[in-house]
Amino acid sequence: MASVFRPETARQPPVERPPTPPNGGRYKIALCQLAVTPDKERNIAHARSVIEAAADNGAQLILLPEIWNCPYSNDSFPVYAEDIDAGFEASPSSAMLSNVAREKKLTIVGGSIPERSNGHLYNTCCVFDKDGELKAKHRKVHLFDIDIPGKITFKESDVLTAGDGPTIVDTDVGRIGVGICYDIRFPELAMLYAARGAHIICYPGAFNMTTGPAHWELLQKARAVDNQIYVATCAPARDPSAGYIAWGHSTLVGPFGQIVATTEHEQTTVIAEIDYSQTEKIRLNMPLESQRRGDLYNLVDVTRHASHKT
Numbered sequence: 026m027a028s029v030f031r032p033e034t035a036r037q038p039p040v041e042r043p044p045t046p047p048n049g050g051r052y053k054i055a056l057c058q059l060a061v062t063p064d065k066e067r068n069i070a071h072a073r074s075v076i077e078a079a080a081d082n083g084a085q086l087i088l089l090p091e092i093w094n095c096p097y098s099n100d101s102f103p104v105y106a107e108d109i110d111a112g113f114e115a116s117p118s119s120a121m122l123s124n125v126a127r128e129k130k131l132t133i134v135g136g137s138i139p140e141r142s143n144g145h146l147y148n149t150c151c152v153f154d155k156d157g158e159l160k161a162k163h164r165k166v167h168l169f170d171i172d173i174p175g176k177i178t179f180k181e182s183d184v185l186t187a188g189d190g191p192t193i194v195d196t197d198v199g200r201i202g203v204g205i206c207y208d209i210r211f212p213e214l215a216m217l218y219a220a221r222g223a224h225i226i227c228y229p230g231a232f233n234m235t236t237g238p239a240h241w242e243l244l245q246k247a248r249a250v251d252n253q254i255y256v257a258t259c260a261p262a263r264d265p266s267a268g269y270i271a272w273g274h275s276t277l278v279g280p281f282g283q284i285v286a287t288t289e290h291e292q293t294t295v296i297a298e299i300d301y302s303q304t305e306k307i308r309l310n311m312p313l314e315s316q317r318r319g320d321l322y323n324l325v326d327v328t329r330h331a332s333h334k335t
C-alpha cells in the first residue's frame with residue numbers, strides 16, 4: 026500500500042520548535058552559483074575556493090548547486106558517481122566539503138552529486154557540520170522525468186533511483202529541510218519540513234531554459250509563503266554550450282514570500298542575511314499554523330491516488 030503524504034499539520038499537534046540558533050538566528054548564507062565543467066578535479070578545487078571566499082565574507086551556511094561536480098546528464102551520472110558511504114577516500118567531493126567545513130567552521134548543504142550505492146545511483150545532497158561531520162544525506166525523492174515536446178525532455182529514472190525519505194537535520198544555523206530540484210514541485214514535502222520545525226528549506230536545483238523562467242521563482246515563493254519559512258535555492262551557472270542549459274537565478278526567499286537576494290545566470294556567490302526573528306514575527310502577524318482546518322482537509326486518505334513507482 027502506497028502512502029506518500031501524512032499531513033502532520035492536520036493530524037498532530039505542531040512539533041515543538043527547535044531552539045533559536047545563536048545570535049538570535051541571524052547569520053549569512055552563501056548561495057554558490059558555480060560554473061561546472063567536465064573536469065571533476067577542477068570542479069572540486071573551484072568549489073573549495075568559492076566556499077573559502079564565502080566564509081571569508083562572513084557566510085556561516087553554504088549552499089551549493091545540484092550536480093556541481095560533473096555535467097548534468099544521464100551519461101555523466103554513472104561515470105562521475107562516488108560511493109559516499111565507503112568513506113572520504115572513495116568520495117573526493119565529500120572529502121573536500123568535509124575538510125572545508127571543518128577548517129572554516131561552516132555548515133554546508135553540499136548541493137548534490139551522483140552517488141553510487143549498492144548497485145544503485147542516486148542524486149544526493151550531503152550536509153556537513155562545522156566539525157566536518159556528515160550529518161545527513163538527502164537522496165532526491167522525486168526524479169526529474171518530464172517531456173515537454175520540442176522544449177525539454179529528461180528522464181532521470183532511466184539511470185537514477187529515487188531516495189526513500191525526507192531529510193531534516195539540526196545544525197548550528199538551525200533546523201534545515203533538504204530537497205533537490207524537482208522536489209520543490211511537491212508542496213507536501215515542504216509542509217512536512219515546516220511541520221517538523223524546520224527554520225529553512227534548502228533546494229539545490231538546476232532548472233532549465235523552459236521551466237526556469239516559468240516556475241523557478243514562483244515555486245520558491247510558493248513554498249516560502251505557504252509555510253512561512255525561508256527557502257534557499259542554488260543553481261549552477263549557465264553554460265550555453267552544455268547539453269543541459271541551466272537557468273541559474275539562485276535565490277533566497279523570506280518567510281513573507283519576499284525575495285531577499287537573487288542573481289542572474291553568471292557564476293557568482295550570493296551572500297544574504299537570514300533572520301529567523303522575521304519568521305516568528307510573520308507567524309505572529311498571520312498565524313496560519315493555528316488557523317489550519319485539518320478537520321476539513323485532512324489528506325491522510327490519499328492512498329488510492331498515490332503512486333510511487335521507482
Ligand SMILES: O=C(O)CCC(=O)C(=O)O
Nearest residue numbers: 169206207231232233236
Ligand atoms: O522541475 C523542473 O522544471 C526542473 C527540475 C530539474 O531540472 C531537476 O530536477 O533536475
